[in-house]
Amino acid sequence: MKQLLTKKNLVLLAVIVAVYALLWGLDSQGMFNRQTKALLVPIGINIILAVSLNLIVGFLGELSLGHAGFMSVGAYAGCMLTIYADLPMAIELPLAMLFGGLVAAIFGVIIGIPALRLRGDYLAIVTLAFGEIIRSILNNLSFVGGSGGLNGIPRYSNYTVVYVMLVITVIVITNLVNSRHGRAICSIRDNKIAAESMGIPVVYYKLLAFVVAAFFAGIAGVLYGHNLGILKPSTFDFNKSIEILVMVVMGGMGNIPGSIIAAFLITVLPEVLRGLQDYRMLIYAVVLIVMMLLNNNAKFNNFKQKFFSKKAKQQGADLAKEGK
Amino acid sequence: MEFLAQLVNGLSLGSIYALIALGYTMVYGICKMLNFAHGDVIMVGAYMLSIAMSTLHFPPFLSIIISMLVCALLGVTIERIAYKPLRQASPLAVLITAIGVSYFLQSSALLIFGSTQRSVESAVKVPNVAVGDFTISGNAIFTLAITIVLMICLTWFINKTMTGKAMLAVSEDKGAAQLMGVNVNKTIAVTFLIGSALAAVAGVLYIASYGFVGPYTGSLPGIKAFVAAVLGGIGSVPGAMLGGILLGIIESLSKAYISTQLADAIVFGVLIVVLLVKPTGLLGKKVIEKV
Numbered sequence: 001m002k003q004l005l006t007k008k009n010l011v012l013l014a015v016i017v018a019v020y021a022l023l024w025g026l027d028s029q030g031m032f033n034r035q036t037k038a039l040l041v042p043i044g045i046n047i048i049l050a051v052s053l054n055l056i057v058g059f060l061g062e063l064s065l066g067h068a069g070f071m072s073v074g075a076y077a078g079c080m081l082t083i084y085a086d087l088p089m090a091i092e093l094p095l096a097m098l099f100g101g102l103v104a105a106i107f108g109v110i111i112g113i114p115a116l117r118l119r120g121d122y123l124a125i126v127t128l129a130f131g132e133i134i135r136s137i138l139n140n141l142s143f144v145g146g147s148g149g150l151n152g153i154p155r156y157s158n159y160t161v162v163y164v165m166l167v168i169t170v171i172v173i174t175n176l177v178n179s180r181h182g183r184a185i186c187s188i189r190d191n192k193i194a195a196e197s198m199g200i201p202v203v204y205y206k207l208l209a210f211v212v213a214a215f216f217a218g219i220a221g222v223l224y225g226h227n228l229g230i231l232k233p234s235t236f237d238f239n240k241s242i243e244i245l246v247m248v249v250m251g252g253m254g255n256i257p258g259s260i261i262a263a264f265l266i267t268v269l270p271e272v273l274r275g276l277q278d279y280r281m282l283i284y285a286v287v288l289i290v291m292m293l294l295n296n297n298a299k300f301n302n303f304k305q306k307f308f309s310k311k312a313k314q315q316g317a318d319l320a321k322e323g324k
Numbered sequence: 325m326e327f328l329a330q331l332v333n334g335l336s337l338g339s340i341y342a343l344i345a346l347g348y349t350m351v352y353g354i355c356k357m358l359n360f361a362h363g364d365v366i367m368v369g370a371y372m373l374s375i376a377m378s379t380l381h382f383p384p385f386l387s388i389i390i391s392m393l394v395c396a397l398l399g400v401t402i403e404r405i406a407y408k409p410l411r412q413a414s415p416l417a418v419l420i421t422a423i424g425v426s427y428f429l430q431s432s433a434l435l436i437f438g439s440t441q442r443s444v445e446s447a448v449k450v451p452n453v454a455v456g457d458f459t460i461s462g463n464a465i466f467t468l469a470i471t472i473v474l475m476i477c478l479t480w481f482i483n484k485t486m487t488g489k490a491m492l493a494v495s496e497d498k499g500a501a502q503l504m505g506v507n508v509n510k511t512i513a514v515t516f517l518i519g520s521a522l523a524a525v526a527g528v529l530y531i532a533s534y535g536f537v538g539p540y541t542g543s544l545p546g547i548k549a550f551v552a553a554v555l556g557g558i559g560s561v562p563g564a565m566l567g568g569i570l571l572g573i574i575e576s577l578s579k580a581y582i583s584t585q586l587a588d589a590i591v592f593g594v595l596i597v598v599l600l601v602k603p604t605g606l607l608g609k610k611v612i613e614k615v
Contacts, residue, residue, distance in 0.1 A: 288424030
C-alpha cells in the first residue's frame with residue numbers, strides 16, 4: 001500500500017479529482033450550453049476508444065480495422081442487458097458495462113486467434129473482414145432489432161460515469177504498458193523474431209493486447225448506447241473504425257496523452273467547424289496520409305530534433321547562467 | 325439447369341474479381357505492400373466511363389480507352405506521391421497510408437459526385453444467348469472472354485518482354501535487380517500502371533453487369549478481390565486468376581442457394597479459412613522469414 005501512496009500518485013489523484021471538480025463546477029453554474037454539454041460524453045467515449053486502439057496499433061504494432069466491431073458487440077450486449085433486466089441504475093449500468101466488456105473481450109479472443117498467425121497486411125484485412133461480418137450479422141439478427149436498430153435503451157450515460165470509466169481505462173492501459181507485460185508487447189512490435197527467441201510468448205501477448213483493447217472498446221460501446229438510447233449496426237461500420245484510427249495516428253502511435261488530445265480534438269472540431277462538415281472525411285484521409293509521410297521523412301525528423309534540442313540548449317544556457 | 329446459369333454468373337463475377345486481384349497481386353509481389361486504394365481505382369474508372377459517355381458523348385470504345393488512361397495515370401500518381409517516399413518505412417506506415425489514399429478517393433468522389441448512385445449506360449451491349457430453354461447473359465460470356473484474353477496477354481507480357489522480366493526480377497529481389505541495371509522506379513511505375521488499367525477494365529465490366537456506380541462501389545469488390553488474391557496465393561499471377569474465378573463462383577452460389585445477405589460474410593469466412601489452413605494460398609510459394 002505504501003508503494004501506491006507515492007508523491008507522484010497523490011499528485012495525479014489530486015489532478016484527476018480537480019478536473020472532475022472543474023467539470024462539475026462548470027456544470028452546476030450552468031456554464032455549459034446544451035451543445036457543449038452534449039459533447040462531454042462523446043469526448044469521453046472517443047478517448048476510451050482511442051486509448052484502447054492505441055494498445056493494438058501503437059504498442060503491439062498491428063493494424064486493427066475492426067475496432068468498431070468490438071465496440072458494437074459490447075454495446076449490443078450491454079444494452080440488451082439493461083433493457084431486459086429491471087434493476088436500479090446503480091447496479092444495472094456497471095453490470096452492463098462489465099457484461100459488454102466481457103462479450104467484446106470474448107470476440108477479441110475469437111479475432112485474436114486467427115490473428116496470431118498473420119502478418120501485418122493480412123491481419124488488417126482479417127480485422128476488417130470481422131468488422132464487416134459482425135455488422136452483417138447484427139443487421140440480420142432480428143432479436144437485437146436488425147437493421148432498424150435497438151430502441152428503448154435507458155439514457156444512463158452522463159459525464160460522471162464516462163469520466164470515471166475514462167480514468168480507469170487510461171490508468172489500466174498506462175500501467176499495463178509500463179509493466180513487464182507492456183514491455184513484452186512493445187518488443188513484439190519492435191522485432192517479433194527477436195522477442196520470440198528471447199522466450200516471450202508472442203501468442204499470449206498478442207491475445208492479451210487484443211482482449212484488453214476489445215474489453216475497453218466494449219465498455220465504450222455500452223456507454224455510447226446508453227447515451228444515444230438507440231443502437232444501429234450501420235453506425236459501427238468501417239468509417240467508425242477509420243475515425244478511431246485517425247485519432248490514434250494523429251495523437252501519435254504509442255503515445256497515450258496524444259490519443260487523449262487527438263480524441264478530444266476529433267470529437268470537438270467537427271462541431272466547431274460545422275461549415276467543413278462535408279469535407280470531414282477528406283480531411284481525415286489527408287491527415288492519415290500526411291502524418292505517415294511526415295513521420296517517415298528524414299528531413300522532418302531532423303527538423304523536429306533540431307527544434308527540440310534548440311529548446312534544450314537554451315534551457316541549458318539559462319541554467320548555466322543562473323548557476324554562475 | 326438453373327445451377328448452370330448461376331455458375332456462368334459466378335464465372336463472370338469471378339473474372340471481374342480476377343482482373344482486380346491481378347492488380348493487387350502484382351503490386352504485392354513487387355512492393356510487398358497491399359494497395360488498399362486499388363478497389364477505389366475501379367470506382368474512378370467507372371465514373372470516368374460514365375462521364376466520358378454520358379456527359380461528353382464519346383463513342384464507347386474511346387470512352388473505355390480514356391477510362392483506362394485516366395486510371396493508369398491515377399495509379400502512377402498515387403505511387404509517386406504516397407508510396408514511393410515510404411519504401412523504407414515499416415509496413416504498418418505503408419498500410420495506414422494506403423487506407424488514407426483509399427479513403428481520400430472515396431471522399432473526393434463523394435464530394436464531386438454526391439452520394440446517390442449514378443446509373444450508367446453500359447459501354448458494351450452484348451445480346452443474351454439462348455441455350456436450350458434458358459438464356460445465358462451475354463454480358464457474362466463477354467466478361468469471361470475479355471478476361472481470358474487479358475490474362476493471356478498479361479502472362480505473355482510478364483514472361484516474354486524485358487519490362488515483364490524486370491517486374492519478375494524486382495519482385496524477387498529489389499536490391500539485386502537494381503545491381504543488375506534494372507530501373508526499379510520505372511518498373512514499379514509500370515506495375516501500378518498495368519494494374520490500374522486492368523482495374524479500369526474491371527470497372528467497365530462491372531458497369532456492364534450492374535449498371536450503376538457510387539462513391540463506395542469500389543471498396544467491396546476491392547476487398548473481395550483481395551480475398552481472391554489471397555485465396556489464389558498472393559504474388560502469383562495465375563493464382564490471382566484462379567482465386568478470382570473460384571471466389572466468384574463461391575459468392576454466386578452462396579447468393580443463390582444460401583442467402584443474399586450472408587454471401588458477403590461467407591466470402592470473408594473463406595478468407596479466414598484460407599489464412600488459417602494454407603496462408604500462402606492455393607498457388608503461392610512458401611516465404612521463409614530471414615532474420
